[in-house]
Amino acid sequence: MSTATQVSELATRVRDRLAPQHPGVSIGELKTLEGGHSGLTYSVTAGDAKYVIKAVPPGQRPVGRNDVLRQARVMGALAGSAVPVPAVAAVDETQPAWFAMDFADGEAVEPVLDEPEVPAATARARMREVASVLRQLHETDIRTPGLDAPEPLDASGELERWSRTMHAVPAGLRPGGEELLARLADDIPDGIPPVLLHGDFRLGNVLCVGRRAAAVVDWEIWSVGDPRIDLGWFLLFADHRNFPRLGRAVPGLPTEADLLDAYLDGRPALPAMDWFRALGRMKMAAIMGHNLRRHREGKHHDPDQERLPPTIAAMIRTARDILG
Known part of the structure; x- marks a missing residue:
């Protein structure tokens, strides 16, 4: 199965899961999100809403850094706590598994290491x-x-x-x-x-x-x-x-x-x-x-x-x- 076909299948699954939450709104295309360190990381829009999608790479086992459901679990457990985390919007446990979380605005910059420089x-x-x-x-x-x-x-x-x-x-x-x-x-x-x-x-x-x-x-x-x-x-x-x-x-x-x-x-x-x-x-x-x-x-x-x-x-x- 080609990479394009795999991404297309994932996009269909994401669209089917998010569409009921956004009736009458078009679900956008998956766009690769740079900086993801585990699995596959994409962004997708649903009208004015924007989500980050994390998915297990096709053909790989959902273990270690590829265990995206484990990531969704800890963020779900922290929802509403004093620890700010993106809200989990959807979870699909069918392999290759994926989950959607709210796209959080902001910058993650290590002051002594990263660009851009922070005041x-x-x-x-x-x-x-x-x-x-x-x-x-x-x-x-x-x-x-x-x-x-x-x-x-x-x-x-x-x-x-x-x-x-x-x-x-x-x-x-x-x-x-x-x-x-x-x-x-x-x-x-x-x-x-x-x-x-x-x-x-x-x-x-x-x-x-x-x-x-x-x-x-x-x-x-x-x-x-x-x-x-x-x-x-x-x-x-x-x-x-x-x-x-x-x-x-x-x-x-x-x-x-x-x-x-x-x-x-x-x-x-x-x-x-x-x-x-x-x-x-x-x-x-x-x-x-x-x-x-x-x-x-x-x-x-x-x-x-x-x-x-x-x-x-x-x-x-x-x-x-x-x-x-």
Whole structure:
């Protein structure tokens, strides 16, 4: 079956499902939406309404990042909560499955990494606001109906998972990586009660309008586990110096300590945060090393990956420094 035929069949299914919600209104054509990281991502209009469609690629299994129904489930469970998410408008479980969610306006920009540049005052306000959104996410009841939460993820399991990714990176691309992994493994913190985790929580995955967080998106790897896993990752993006050759200085941004205070909002400090800050850096080094290896092996040609080695080295070095 050709790609055009597959898209046509999906368009028919989308039209049949959305049409009853918009009687007398024409349903537009599916348009590929750039920036989707899982499955197939399209936009479609229904009169004045606009939706994002996420679908399992034909011929692929609906697992991992392609499990679009799992994404719809967590967003449905968060509907009406303090965590802003796009409303789920339709779900079709027939394989290849898909779901439709409201098209949320806004921009998802990482201040120290992404274009376009955001005014410093706006970036500061967004970072503090998003820290509060993360706390609200972690306060969500994991027994919320419809969530069907998986088994909790603890620090040990997270370290083991990302250690495998790091070990798949050639040693020359991860200087000091073995020592970092050993030091992390030697001092795994005790667990704390599990919460709902986004898995990749940062400003680049939050649509903002002005200084306000309008919608948290990209729920491909949500899970349940230690809140410090999300928090350590989020804090990593506060400082451009963590990203040599990639980041840029933005004056007056909140520090990691500032964002941690905004997240806690007067609540007791979380133990062993330095371990989770180091873990976040290890994960970023592993991800970048994996991407650079794939480029050099010709599996995914992207010359921009050659800018990564200084940042990989910096992630490992600063993680070791954090651990003391």
